[in-house]
Amino acid sequence: MTATEQHTPGRAAAALSGVLAAASVLGVGHLVAAVVEPAASPFLATGAAMVDRTPRALKDFAIREFGSSDKLVLFASMAVVMVVLATVAGLLERRFRYAGCGLLVALGLVVVGAALQRPGATALFALPAVLGVLAGVLALRLLLRAAGGGSAHSAASAGGSGATARGNATRTRADGTDAATEAGGETDATQPVPIGSGRAPGDPAPAGKHSRRGFLGIAAGVGALAVATYAAGQYIGRALRDVAADRAGFVLPRPARPAPPIAPDVTLPVPGISPFTTSNGDFYRVDTALQLPALTSADWRLRIHGMVDREVEYTIDDLRERAAAESTFTLTCVSNEVGGDLLGTATWTGYRLADLLAEAGPRGEADMVLSTSVDGFTASTPLAALTDGRDALLAVGMNGEPLPVAHGYPARMVVPGLYGYVSATKWVVDLELTRFDRATAYWTDRGWAAEAPIKTSSRIDVPASFATVDAGRVTVGGVAWAQQHGIDRVEVQVDSGPWQRAELAAEYSVDTWRQWRWEWDAAPGAHTLRVRATDRTGATQTDARARPFPDGSTGWHSRVVTVR
Numbered sequence: 224m225t226a227t228e229q230h231t232p233g234r235a236a237a238a239l240s241g242v243l244a245a246a247s248v249l250g251v252g253h254l255v256a257a258v259v260e261p262a263a264s265p266f267l268a269t270g271a272a273m274v275d276r277t278p279r280a281l282k283d284f285a286i287r288e289f290g291s292s293d294k295l296v297l298f299a300s301m302a303v304v305m306v307v308l309a310t311v312a313g314l315l316e317r318r319f320r321y322a323g324c325g326l327l328v329a330l331g332l333v334v335v336g337a338a339l340q341r342p343g344a345t346a347l348f349a350l351p352a353v354l355g356v357l358a359g360v361l362a363l364r365l366l367l368r369a370a371g372g373g374s375a376h377s378a379a380s381a382g383g384s385g386a387t388a389r390g391n392a393t394r395t396r397a398d399g400t401d402a403a404t405e406a407g408g409e410t411d412a413t414q415p416v417p418i419g420s421g422r423a424p425g426d427p428a429p430a431g432k433h434s435r436r437g438f439l440g441i442a443a444g445v446g447a448l449a450v451a452t453y454a455a456g457q458y459i460g461r462a463l464r465d466v467a468a469d470r471a472g473f474v475l476p477r478p479a480r481p482a483p484p485i486a487p488d489v490t491l492p493v494p495g496i497s498p499f500t501t502s503n504g505d506f507y508r509v510d511t512a513l514q515l516p517a518l519t520s521a522d523w524r525l526r527i528h529g530m531v532d533r534e535v536e537y538t539i540d541d542l543r544e545r546a547a548a549e550s551t552f553t554l555t556c557v558s559n560e561v562g563g564d565l566l567g568t569a570t571w572t573g574y575r576l577a578d579l580l581a582e583a584g585p586r587g588e589a590d591m592v593l594s595t596s597v598d599g600f601t602a603s604t605p606l607a608a609l610t611d612g613r614d615a616l617l618a619v620g621m622n623g624e625p626l627p628v629a630h631g632y633p634a635r636m637v638v639p640g641l642y643g644y645v646s647a648t649k650w651v652v653d654l655e656l657t658r659f660d661r662a663t664a665y666w667t668d669r670g671w672a673a674e675a676p677i678k679t680s681s682r683i684d685v686p687a688s689f690a691t692v693d694a695g696r697v698t699v700g701g702v703a704w705a706q707q708h709g710i711d712r713v714e715v716q717v718d719s720g721p722w723q724r725a726e727l728a729a730e731y732s733v734d735t736w737r738q739w740r741w742e743w744d745a746a747p748g749a750h751t752l753r754v755r756a757t758d759r760t761g762a763t764q765t766d767a768r769a770r771p772f773p774d775g776s777t778g779w780h781s782r783v784v785t786v787r
């Protein structure tokens with residue numbers, strides 16, 4: 224018999240439910256925090272906020288009295304307060320449905336407040352507490368329902384603690400059927416009686432006898448889930464901390480021939496123009512990773528196999544015995560819309576892919592390198608692009624630092640002239656020599672082009688869109704790029720006027736973008752500015768607008784500006 228008898232949950236069960244709900248908040252919150260923002264773990268964020276708010280004198284006292292265990296004392300006190308509040312929430316929920324949930328939500332808001340006050344907090348810092356409280360509320364409702372405070376059980380009747388098992392047994396079952404009609408009431412002599420229950424057939428079943436075991440099972444399940452989510456959060460958090468520590472100790476190889484210095488003349492003195500090199504913090508990020516891979520340099524391996532004379536596998540130490548290389552160039556995402564900012568220029572330090580591949584000896588029939596990331600992403604790169612002399616690198620450094628974790632630590636591919644999805648595999652661990660008629664990759668499986676050279680393009684950085692400027696001399700400026708070819712000319716058009724040649728900054732290399740500017744004698748009114756670039760093959764950007772799919776956007780970038 225599975226009938227859920229409805230009765231007021233016992234105080235102990237309600238209290239336990241409250242504590243387990245709070246544990247769920249912390250467990251789920253901790254796991255979410257490990258993925259999105261470790262400092263926003265509900266317990267830690269609350270503790271940190273308490274430390275910030277502790278009066279100096281009390282802090283001194285705590286440090287004096289408890290020494291290095293002052294944090295332990297703080298956490299233990301917080302745990303005690305939490306257990307008390309959670310018990311209250313459980314007991315409240317027992318009497319007034321949703322009152323305990325309300326208390327959890329209120330406490331959750333306090334935790335959200337604490338998380339949002341962490342240094343550098345963004346809206347994302349609220350997520351662990353929000354999802355944690357959601358889990359906690361669900362857990363509390365589930366547990367109290369299992370303990371007897373089912374959905375058909377009104378707050379009013381729950382309040383009457385004198386409600387009898389008999390009276391409650393005739394209420395609607397959780398599944399909607401009528402317990403009374405099905406079971407014929409609790410006194411039906413034909414009802415089986417649990418062996419050893421010491422109760423004669425026909426005796427009323429004691430309240431909660433049947434549901435108690437169910438409740439304890441659910442309680443155990445909720446408790447186990449809370450512990451498991453917390454443990455998973457710890458595990459992920461530790462892995463990412465290990466990587467952060469590993470990265471902090473990662474020494475960049477010294478290239479035999481450093482990238483040419485970045486001369487001042489590649490930069491034009493135009494306020495608001497994109498800086499020639501993009502800082503790591505400002506560099507766009509595009510990947511499919513929901514959670515950053517946590518790969519230490521000690522665990523990293525790069526295997527080269529497939530159509531090769533001999534399989535090879537490199538460790539970071541193996542690489543260190545080889546000649547390092549460095550190159551500054553502009554990476555571009557195929558998803559960049561006209562005027563978009565999914566591109567950036569960095570100095571990449573690493574090893575020439577051509578050299579690494581040569582050690583494996585690609586066989587004649589191979590025309591593609593299928594690279595795989597530790598998280599399963601794949602990219603298909605023409606073998607020719609890796610061996611034709613361009614600066615195709617297995618990069619370990621970005622702008623003089625080890626790769627940021629989000630940009631592929633400890634090693635990634637970067638290839639000038641090809642969109643990232645066919646060349647720039649981050650956290651790369653595997654290179655398979657194969658053929659385009661045999662293999663496809665992550666995005667090519669989804670209809671994106673297999674061949675994806677970067678299209679010549681240009682962007683207006685200043686004036687900003689819909690800016691209002693004073694009539695007279697206005698500096699228009701931006702960047703233009705045509706990796707592997709080089710920018711030959713940039714032109715600007717005002718409304719439907721003639722195309723006018725912009726001034727170009729010095730060219731660093733054909734693989735980097737070039738800043739441009741044009742001085743405009745602006746007359747009052749609303750005006751549309753347009754830009755187009757011409758590369759060294761002589762090709763001028765087409766004005767035909769195309770979305771990024773399947774092989775990159777086209778069209779002229781334009782901006783509307785008001786001159787007063």
Ligand SMILES: Nc1nc2c(c(=O)[nH]1)N[C@H]1C(S)=C(S)[C@@H](COP(=O)(O)O)O[C@H]1N2
Pocket residue numbers: 506507508509510511512554555556557596597598600629630631642643644647648649650
């Ligand atoms: N592992 C992995 N590498 C990846 C991707 C990805 O989704 N996963 N995206 C690629 C794409 S589409 C681009 S444009 C570049 C972006 O590199 P960035 O995030 O360092 O700017 O990474 C490439 N490498």
Ligand SMILES: [Mo]
Pocket residue numbers: 509555556557558642643644
């Ligand atoms: Mo991309």
